[in-house]
Amino acid sequence: MKIAMIGAGYVGLVSGACFSDFGHDVVCIDISEDKIARLKRGEIPIYEPGLETLVETNARAGRLSFTTDLNAAVADADVVFIAVGTPSRRGDGHADLSYVYVAAADIARAVTGFTVIVTKSTVPVGTGDAVERIIADTNPDADCVVVSNPEFLREGAAIDDFKRPDRIVVGLEDDRARPVMEEVYRPLYLNQAPLMFTGRRTAELIKYAANGFLAMKITFINEIADLCEKAGGDVQAVARGIGLDNRIGAKFLNAGPGYGGSCFPKDTLALVKTGQDYEAPLRLIETTVAVNDTRKRAMGRKVIAACGGDVRGKTIGLLGLTFKPETDDMRDAPSIAIVQTLLDAGARVRAYDPEGMEMAKTVLDGVEYGADAYDVARGAECLVLVTEWNQFRSLDLDRVKSLLASPVLVDLRNVYRRAEVEKAGLAYISIGRSDQV
Template sequence: MKIAMIGTGYVGLVSGVCFAEFGFQVTCVDKNPAIIERLQAGEVTIYEPGLDELLTRNARDGRLIFTTELASTVADADVIFIAVGTPSRRGDGEADLQYIYAAADEIAAAMKPGAVIVIKSTVVVGTNADVRAHIAKARPDVPFSMVSNPEFLREGSAVEDFLRPDRVVVGVHDERGSNAMKRVYRPLYLRETPMIVTTLENAEIIKYAANAFLAMKVTFINEVADLCEKTGGNVQDVARAIGMDNRIGSKFLHAGPGFGGSCFPKDTRAYAATGRKMNAPQTLIEQVVMVNEQRKRSMAERVIQAAAKSGAKTVAALGIAFKPNTDDIRESPSLDIIPALQKAGLTVRAHDPEARSAAEPALPGVVWCKSAYEAIEGAEITVLLTEWNAYRALDLKKVASLMKGNLLFDLRNVYGEQDIDGTGLEYHSIGRPRLGQSA
């Protein structure tokens, strides 16, 4: 079986490499020749732990090929995955499907009879059926199958998620598509990984509903943190206790500056927009979207108020990526917080272990530093924005000695009371009592 993967972004590259690891012949296609040249040279174009080793091995063994030639690749493929971007559309928040339909047009022109076309991109309900009709109209003489196969990859652990998933969701409209997916995922089936085979529409809704629910958990615990701050509670203790209830679960109950990344922001907007369009308002998710945007603004305001009170002029920002173990900055809280600090007249010195090259064009005026300690030196305020391991064991006495001031805003609750004692730092966290407060 030959697999074509259209798109070498986050989902396409991880999926293509992992399918090759399953033993299939995989050809990944992208229109950007610069990206393909880098991949052909063995250079991974995204930061994802473990991906470089798999790419190198499978390319070396001839199972993984990268090309800009879509037509010839599709013409020879048994299963064709579409893994192109579906960004938020400006104005209404709906998913922009132009790249899906552009790929569908090119696939229709080149596909062989019996091809199985799989949309792996996140698309709103009804898209697979519409694309199927679109392709059938263009090539009424060529039989093909349509499949929805949403991804559930977490950036920073995507390889592990692909190779050892909680479940595989497959939406089909015929038996040929179902059988092809069972063959594609046979290595997981042998490990007894649950495979949910359902309709095209169900698969589309499952993806959005899953991300919307997780985003809602993040927003919920952030609001609990606000209540804890007003009442003397500790959000970590609360989250630990409620997470022990197996009806709730402990994951995604970590208070912070709001969710970001390539999925939750755009998917919650698109899910809410679909609800409005279908006259089935998703009011909980509408609120989640609004509260998350407010969250990022409120985090910036905390720092700005502290700077005004203390006379601070310089802030050290540690972490730009939306989460650790990725260089992805898409809709990261830092992209809202840092410009707000700059607008308030503060100089920002920043460090991130992996995201600098992506973030530098997006954050003009930021002073970029080679280490956390370099960023901290001379700053009156330090703000920990992303919980990279590199920031989990900072020498806080050294931090205090390097800083011109003593304000540490830990927006990820990395440190505890035992870490702060004796450092001289005034420590502000999320949803917990203040530590080391100045007299």
């Protein structure tokens, strides 16, 4: 199969590289000349474990290439994937579909022969219909079928998620696309990954329903964590106690500073807007959004409280800035609100992140950066574990204690045990665990 992948970001680049690894002939297209120039030189513009090797192997084998020339790549393709960004539209929280629509019109002008157009970007219900209209209006002679194939990969584990998915959802209205999509995913299909065919609008809804549910699950355990702190309990034991029930499941029950990242915040917001537009309000998701928004700044206030209620002129050390480990992605990371709350209260913030500092510098103002965890601890009034990178999981706590100006560790990811931290002479504040645990 000849595949054109429009958008070489976290999803497009990973999907393109994985499809080429399946044996397909893939061209990744991006409007960013810098991104394409770097990819052609063998540089990977994002941090994603395993991606560099995968790209290098398949590029060398001649199955994976990069270009800014959409016309040539699309004209040659059997299948064209749209994997461009769908951020929140400024002002109202709807998904901004302008990149998708531009890509659709560009595709329409370039296609030759029967072509399957696949929307991999996360798009609200009905977008497939709009893409179909744009293609027909732009080029009435185009012989295209528009399919929805939402992506469920997680940054940090993207290649494994793509190659071993729980399911592949394909939404279509025209059966001519079915054998093509079966062929595209054949290696996974043979490995028993369920390939689920639905109507196109249903596929679009599945993606938002999945992200809405997961965001709600995280927010649920975060609220239980707050109750544990006040009532005296251990949220991790509660999570285990409920997660062992198969109807609930153990995943996504880690209490923390609130969800962030490039998907959950914008997708929950867009889902709320869709619900309102269709007069089918999703009150659980509306509340999830509101609770999560408040939580991030509340985490900043938790740090301030751990420092005795006043951080003016004090240095606070932050470990981790990205929204989760194993990615450099800073989009909507909880650290942004935490940093802002601390800076607003007059603190100096020093931070270290293994992969995210370059991107953090484009998002955060007024933060100083350290060389490693211990450098950040030096002279700080309090050390805050924000993102649970592996290298923060087994810090030399005696050394941390000797470096800090006052011995306080705030662990927003519940990585440590109270007893071991206190043994090193540090005060310990975590999430959803009362003083006794």
